[in-house]
Amino acid sequence: MNQYDVAIIGSGPGGYVAAIRCAQLGMKTALIEKYATLGGTCLNVGCIPSKALLDSSHHYEDAVKHFEEHGIEIPGEIKVNLEQMIARKQGVVDQTTKGIEFLMDKNKIDVYHGFGSFADANTISIEKEDGKESIGAKNIIIATGSKPSTLPFIKIDKERIITSTEALKLKEIPKHLIVIGGGVIGLELGQVYKRLGSEVTVVEYMDRIIPGMDGALSKELTKVMKKQKVKFNLSHKVKSVERKGDEVIVKADDKKGEEVTLTGDYCLVSVGRRPYTDGLNLEAAGVKLDDRGRVEVNSHLQTNISHIYAIGDVVKGAMLAHKAEEEGTLVAELLAGQKPHIDYNLIPGVVYTWPEVAAVGKTEEQLKEEGIEYKVGQFPMRALGRSRASMDLDGFVKILADKKTDEVLGVHMIGARCADLIAEAVTAMEFRASAEDISRMSHAHPTFAEAVKEAALAATADRALHV
Secondary structure (H helix, E strand, C coil): CEEEEEEEECCCHHHHHHHHHHHHCCCCEEEEECCCCCCHHHHHHCHHHHHHHHHHHHHHHHHHHHCHHHCCCCCCCCCCCHHHHHHHHHHHHHHHHHHHHHHHHHCCCEEEECEEEEEECCEEEEEECCEEEEEEEEEEEECCCEEECCCCCCCCCCCCEECHHHHCCCCCCCCEEEEECCCHHHHHHHHHHHHCCCEEEEECCCCCCCCCCCHHHHHHHHHHHHHCCCEEECCCEEEEEEEECCEEEEEEECCCCCEEEEEECEEEECCCEEECCCCCCHHHHCCCECCCCCECCCCCCECCCCCEEECHHHCCCCCCHHHHHHHHHHHHHHHCCCCCCCCHHHCCEEECCCCEEEEEECCHHHHHHHCCCEEEEEEEHHHCHHHHHHCCCCCEEEEEEECCCCEEEEEEEEECCHHHHHHHHHHHHHCCCEHHHHHCCCCCCCCCCHHHHHHHHHHCCCCCCCC
């Protein structure tokens, strides 16, 4: 039986990054993955393929709706080739997963393809196509990620009533896509198919979309997506989803308790994700789960069994690929005797609709709840020369700073390229910058990033220059 310093179950962003960092630090490392390709949900059926479809559909929408305004005329009919779009998406996925395989070889990490489960606290049994194999490890990292959640009364048939996994490989453009859930996944995939010609209706239980983000972002994104002709049924409690032939009928109660019936040809169920620990046989290792099915860990991501760790979607916290990466790195460095840290308040969140939505730190709602006195600086994207040049006028940047110390407590933005702009805010907040610090940094002109400087100026005694 092969013995390792570290064995990692799951090859998503948390697992494979943990494997690389462990190998870099001189540990003999094994990575176990039940699927044929590495990369987990993110690379195979999550972040990467959804962004590929978002970009392809964005190009199509620009060609159909916006090129003429830029003086670009395309004679003839512009058509969607969905089969080619899906094939390109798969090409991006294949290239990315092959890159992970290269990194495993480069770092001399042993990869086992098969279903890994605990035989005991130091032994992992791997069920492979050609039989079983066991490996031993001094330390083990659980990085098995998450799976799409559903509602107890909904039967996912993977044909008409689907999850995000099936939405990434449809063979036709829906006539009417009903999206249950107004969170990140539902809005992103809803926008993909809206651009391609579907009627899209979002049904959300809460009174606003992206409910975990700052209320101003929810309000602005709702306004923009309504302009894009996406329909929203907010404060609606879904009570049944039924398929009849090629139709899907969704019934929900609105906030008055009155029944609403929606009929479409596809229904995307995007009500969140659940930790995936099925079949791990955690009992054999003595590892405990919490009341929400997550692996219990301490601040060092140790389980109740000191040499077994857990990271990513399978533990508490935001289900984000970059959060899992940071946790994988942290565990590897702890095992090497280093003293790494993660500030969970500074893990950014992003919605890759267009306009993009991004945020880090505290929301206004959280600051009010915590009784922290703060000031607000906000700047509209449409006041930027760069926004007018590219016709990306929607959105704003909002900076929340401590009223007494001026330290930046939260940054919330919606607009073009905000997924990239948020890194500036994270950097500033990691070094505990004040709003004035950001306002005094030179930002290239003309850029979208100038909105960050202007919002900082607005938070510093209302000094914004261009509004």
